[in-house]
Every structure is written in C-alpha cells, then in structure tokens.
Amino acid sequence: MAHAIAGTMPTPDPAALPLVVGIGGTIGGVSSTERSLRIALDAAAAQGFRTQLFGGADMARLPLYDPRATSRTPEEQAFVAAVRAASAVIIASPGYHGSISGVVKNALDLLEETARDERPYLSDMPVGLIATAYGWQATGSTIAALRSIVHALRGWPTPFAAAINTQITKFDEEGRASDAAVMEQLSLIGRQVARFAPLAAEAKRMQE
Known part of the structure; x- marks a missing residue:
C-alpha cells in the first residue's frame, strides 16, 4: 500500500468534494x-467544489416532463441523480x-421525481440565480420567477x-464577459453558493 511522503498533503479525491450543479442555457x-x-461554476470550483453543468444541449435531450411516465430516460436519470x-x-x-x-422550466419540473x-x-x-436578457426589463422578472420557483422547491436563493x-x-470565445463588473457578479454567485453549501451538506448528512 502506498504511503504519503512526509511533509506532503495527500491529493484529495475529486469524487469526495461537495458538488455544485449548474442548470441553464x-x-x-x-x-x-x-x-x-x-x-x-468556475468560481465555486475555485473554492474547492466539484461542479457539473447541464447546459442547453443537455436540457434539449430531456423529454417533456410527464408525471405519469413509468420509466425515465438515461438523461433524465442522470439529471435527477x-x-x-x-x-x-x-x-x-x-x-x-x-x-x-x-427548457429550464422543463428540467426543474423533472425534480418532482x-x-x-x-x-x-x-x-x-x-x-444561485442568473438571468440574461436583451434589455433590463426581462432580467428582473426572470429573476423574480426563478426565486418563486426555488422557494416552491424549498431551496434557499x-x-x-x-x-x-x-x-x-x-x-468572448473564451467565455469571459466584456464588463469586469459582470465577471465579479457572476463570480460572487459561485462564492455565495460555496459559502452556504456546507450547511446543506450537514443537513443531508443528518438525514442519512
């Protein structure tokens, strides 16, 4: 059995890190x-979390949610898991x-599972909540809709x-925003979920 070299820290198992799931696109x-x-998500990863993204292509593979379906597709099962x-x-x-x-609403409907x-x-x-729109009006109403849905799903916005x-x-093609203030706002979302995630992990352990 391999032993850690004295004075070095063992490399953490990525699978053991707490998970932040991103849904959107x-x-x-x-x-x-x-x-x-x-x-x-990158900001959350920088805080020591592993991340998993379900983007537009992933959500497009989810069939319309049917609450009476007796089986779920592999894509649905992976999302819920x-x-x-x-x-x-x-x-x-x-x-x-x-x-x-x-497509975002359909993915969230699947959480009824x-x-x-x-x-x-x-x-x-x-x-964490993010809304994008071509203009300010829709961003505000979209954030309000997301908050309402998260409250209904018993989450903490x-x-x-x-x-x-x-x-x-x-x-740009590297995924960076043209406005440094926007980069900071999005990074703040990742840092905030990372800050509060240990409370969720503790609550989950208490239920197991």
Missing part, C-alpha cells in the same frame, strides 16, 4: 446564459417573454442574483 449552441453559468448528490445548485435562464425559458426523497426537491440547498443585460455585456 439555451438550445442551439453555447449562449450568453451558459457562459454566465460557467463563470459562476446529480441534483440528489448536490450540495448547491446554480440556475441560469434567459428571459423569454418576461420569464424563464421552457425527488418528491418522496428524504431531502425532496432543493430542500435546504443554496441556489442566495442573497445576490445576477441580472445580465446582453445588449450591453458581450462574451
């Missing part, structure tokens, strides 16, 4: 919404007609939510 390529979500394992979640949605997009779990839905989990006006802020 749009169908048809990597969007500003998904790039915003990745910046927030990831949220069950999570200590925190970050949700990012574009503002479509003043509210969240259909956790209704009978010991920790149902997003119970006791910090949830973090104190700060990021509203990104894509008429002003652009993202």
Whole structure:
C-alpha cells in the first residue's frame, strides 16, 4: 500500500468534494446564459467544489416532463441523480417573454421525481440565480420567477442574483464577459453558493 511522503498533503479525491450543479442555457449552441453559468461554476470550483453543468444541449435531450411516465430516460436519470448528490445548485435562464425559458422550466419540473426523497426537491440547498436578457426589463422578472420557483422547491436563493443585460455585456470565445463588473457578479454567485453549501451538506448528512 502506498504511503504519503512526509511533509506532503495527500491529493484529495475529486469524487469526495461537495458538488455544485449548474442548470441553464439555451438550445442551439453555447449562449450568453451558459457562459454566465460557467463563470459562476468556475468560481465555486475555485473554492474547492466539484461542479457539473447541464447546459442547453443537455436540457434539449430531456423529454417533456410527464408525471405519469413509468420509466425515465438515461438523461433524465442522470439529471435527477446529480441534483440528489448536490450540495448547491446554480440556475441560469434567459428571459423569454418576461420569464424563464421552457427548457429550464422543463428540467426543474423533472425534480418532482425527488418528491418522496428524504431531502425532496432543493430542500435546504443554496441556489444561485442568473438571468440574461436583451434589455433590463426581462432580467428582473426572470429573476423574480426563478426565486418563486426555488422557494416552491424549498431551496434557499442566495442573497445576490445576477441580472445580465446582453445588449450591453458581450462574451468572448473564451467565455469571459466584456464588463469586469459582470465577471465579479457572476463570480460572487459561485462564492455565495460555496459559502452556504456546507450547511446543506450537514443537513443531508443528518438525514442519512
């Protein structure tokens, strides 16, 4: 059996790190919404968390949620399993007609599969929120819709939510925002869920 060399710290097992799940994006390529979500997830990773992203392409593979279905697709099962394992979640949605997009709502509807779990839905989990829209009006109403949904799912929306006006802020191919203040706002989302995630992990351990 291998032994650690004196004076060195063992490398942590990535699978043992607490998990932050990101949900968001749009169908048809990597969007500003998904790039915003990745910046927030990177900030959580910098705090010592592992992350898992369910972007637009992943959500497009989820069938419309049917509460009476007797079986779930592998994609549905993977999504639900990831949220069950999570200590925190970050949700990012574009503002479509003043509210969240259909693909994001469909993914969140699938969390009904956790209704009978010991920790149902997003119970006791910090949830970071991001809204992107071409203008300010839809960002505010989309954040409000996301907060309402997270409350219904028994989650804890973090104190700060990021509203990104894509008429002003652009993202490059490396995924960075043109506005340093927006980069900081998105990073703050990741840091806040990381800060509160240990409380969710402790609550989950107490239920096991």
